[in-house]
Amino acid sequence: xxxxxxxxxxxxxxxxxxxxxxxxxxxxxxxxxxxxxxxxxxxxxxxxxxxxxxxxxxxxxxxxxxxxxxxxxxxxxxxxxxxxxxxxxxxxxxxxxxxxxxxxxxxxxxxxxxxxxxxxxxxxxxxxxxxxxxxxxxxxxxxxxxxxxxxxxxxxxxxxxxxxxxxxxxxxxxxxxxxxxxxxxxxxxxxxxxxxx
Amino acid sequence: xxxxxxxxxxxxxxxxxxxxxxxxxxxxxxxxxxxxxxxxxxxxxxxxxxxxxxxxxxxxxxxxxxxxxxxxxxxxxxxxxxxxxxxxxxxxxxxxxxxxxxxxxxxxxxxxxxxxxxxxxxxxxxxxxxxxxxxxxxxxxxxxxxxxxxxxxxxxxxxxxxxxxxxxxxxxxxxxxxxxxxxxxxxxxxxxxxxxxxxxxxxxxxxxxxxxxxxxxxxxxxxxxxxxxxxxxxx
Numbered sequence: 272x273x274x275x276x277x278x279x280x281x282x283x284x285x286x287x288x289x290x291x292x293x294x295x296x297x298x299x300x301x302x303x304x305x306x307x308x309x310x311x312x313x314x315x316x317x318x319x320x321x322x323x324x325x326x327x328x329x330x331x332x333x334x335x336x337x338x339x340x341x342x343x344x345x346x347x348x349x350x351x352x353x354x355x356x357x358x359x360x361x362x363x364x365x366x367x368x369x370x371x372x373x374x375x376x377x378x379x380x381x382x383x384x385x386x387x388x389x390x391x392x393x394x395x396x397x398x399x400x401x402x403x404x405x406x407x408x409x410x411x412x413x414x415x416x417x418x419x420x421x422x423x424x425x426x427x428x429x430x431x432x433x434x435x436x437x438x439x440x441x442x443x444x445x446x447x448x449x450x451x452x453x454x455x456x457x458x459x460x461x462x463x464x465x466x467x468x
Numbered sequence: 469x470x471x472x473x474x475x476x477x478x479x480x481x482x483x484x485x486x487x488x489x490x491x492x493x494x495x496x497x498x499x500x501x502x503x504x505x506x507x508x509x510x511x512x513x514x515x516x517x518x519x520x521x522x523x524x525x526x527x528x529x530x531x532x533x534x535x536x537x538x539x540x541x542x543x544x545x546x547x548x549x550x551x552x553x554x555x556x557x558x559x560x561x562x563x564x565x566x567x568x569x570x571x572x573x574x575x576x577x578x579x580x581x582x583x584x585x586x587x588x589x590x591x592x593x594x595x596x597x598x599x600x601x602x603x604x605x606x607x608x609x610x611x612x613x614x615x616x617x618x619x620x621x622x623x624x625x626x627x628x629x630x631x632x633x634x635x636x637x638x639x640x641x642x643x644x645x646x647x648x649x650x651x652x653x654x655x656x657x658x659x660x661x662x663x664x665x666x667x668x669x670x671x672x673x674x675x676x677x678x679x680x681x682x683x684x685x686x687x688x689x690x691x692x693x694x695x696x697x698x699x700x701x702x703x
Contacts, residue, residue: 293635300642304671311660397655407652407661414648 290445298452301415305456308411309463312404316467319400326401327465329394334385335465338378339457345374346454349423349447352430356443361433368427371450375420382413408460415453422446471695477542478691480535481684485677487532488572495525496579499673501601501664504657511597512590515583522583530576533569540565543618543683546632546690550625557621564614575604605663606654608647608672615644615679636686646675 288295316323352367389395389402396406426446434440493499502514515522540562547558582596622630622637652661653668660666 291634293633293638296635297638297642300639301645304646307666307671311666315660396652400659403656403659403661407649407667411649414645 290448291441294445294448298448302452302456305411305459308408309459312408312463315400315404322399323401324468326399326405327467329392330405330465331385331388332465334381334388335461338381339461341374341377341381342454342457345371345378346451348374349426349450352426353440353443353447356430356434357440359433359435361430364430364434365427368423368430372420372423372427375416375423378416379413379420382409382416405464408464412453412456412460415456419450419453422449471691474542474545474691477538478684478687480537481539481680481687484532484535484539485680487535488529491525491528491530491532491576495528496522498525498579501605501669502597503664504598504601504653504662508590508594512586512593515586515593515597519583519586522579526576526580526583530573530580533572533576536569536572537566540569540614542687546687547618547621550621550631551627553621553624557617557624560617561614561621564610564617568610568614571603571607571610575600578603601663602654605650605668605672608650611647611676612644615640615647619644631690632686633689636682639682640679643675643679647672 348367348371352364352371355361355364355367394402396403423446426443429439429442434443497518502511506514543565544558544562547561548555550558578596578600582593582600586593619637619640622632622634622640625631625634649661649667650672651668653663653665656662656665658665661668663669
């Protein structure tokens with residue numbers, strides 16, 4: 272569970288820190304809170320493994336898996352988009368950011384159907400300990416996704432014109448850093464809630 | 469311009485933390501909170517056995533809460549110094565910060581009322597106790613808006629040497645989000661999401677304290693730099 276915190280920073284040329292340094296204050300702070308949440312989830316799960324296993328079996332893993340693929344694809348688009356922007360390939364950059372945005376919207380749509388399915392089945396925040404965690408963790412993650420969608424939209428709009436200043440590229444990198452964090456959190460959250468045996 | 473008034477405002481921050489800590493924690497024994505899972509008889513018994521501590525503690529905590537006003541005013545004044553930015557964000561921070569004080573004072577008053585007649589019907593004591601705790605934990609919105617307004621102003625500062633360090637902007641975004649889980653406390657009476665659980669209570673409680681400590685360091689540095697600059701650059 273510590274992997275969320277101990278994620279090595281991406282190693283790039285000449286000790287370059289992607290984005291502005293300050294955003295890493297937020298990223299590391301946010302990740303430690305999620306790590307704490309994952310930790311308490313495991314703690315409460317250990318107290319009643321049977322209930323957690325039975326509840327987990329009612330989740331729809333397909334939704335989770337599709338969303339994992341969508342977020343991974345989205346992150347990849349962002350990586351390629353930043354690279355394209357650095358090389359002043361403006362059209363490629365804006366197409367890539369738009370694709371990342373569409374994947375993010377896809378994530379939201381799938382989440383909507385997933386929540387709808389659960390609530391229709393009478394499974395809500397107060398059903399049991401597992402479902403409290405399910406809604407809180409995925410809900411909090413989804414709040415991060417929503418903020419990320421606003422940022423991706425902003426990055427897409429910015430990337431439609433050639434970016435000439437280093438500051439503009441740094442802005443894209445900051446947004447990308449945030450979006451990768453949202454991705455990493457999901458990569459930990461998905462197996463923890465949907466798959467853990 | 470003399471900066472003594474600003475230094476005075478700065479020290480009101482730690483003074484608040486100290487007084488609120490003594491009253492809320494030390495005298496009333498409200499850390500950890502009275503569990504929402506307790507029945508009326510147990511809650512009433514707590515107020516009966518801690519009557520004086522709660523009465524005195526809440527008076528001290530309430531007194532301390534007023535000291536947030538100068539602290540918020542100092543942040544507002546420094547935010548207004550960010551050039552090329554609308555003052556709207558500084559005033560948002562001021563308004564939300566002052567509103568937040570009321571949301572600290574009201575629960576202390578409700579607990580005062582609860583401890584005023586500890587021998588009343590335990591059901592009524594239970595109701596008042598619920599009111600106090602839900603009022604202090606659930607309404608995250610003012611604290612969140614205050615931190616976000618401050619964060620936005622800091623991050624929009626385009627100056628070569630910004631008034632606030634940029635990392636403190638991201639720090640405030642983070643703190644702003646940490647208050648939000650308080651809202652779920654209304655759904656639970658036990659477990660990690662109840663009002664004495666890790667998410668509505670311990671994380672916001674810790675981030676509230678951390679915010680004061682970190683912002684104290686940030687503001688202290690700004691004031692010190694400014695004191696050094698005063699003879700050369702009259703403000």
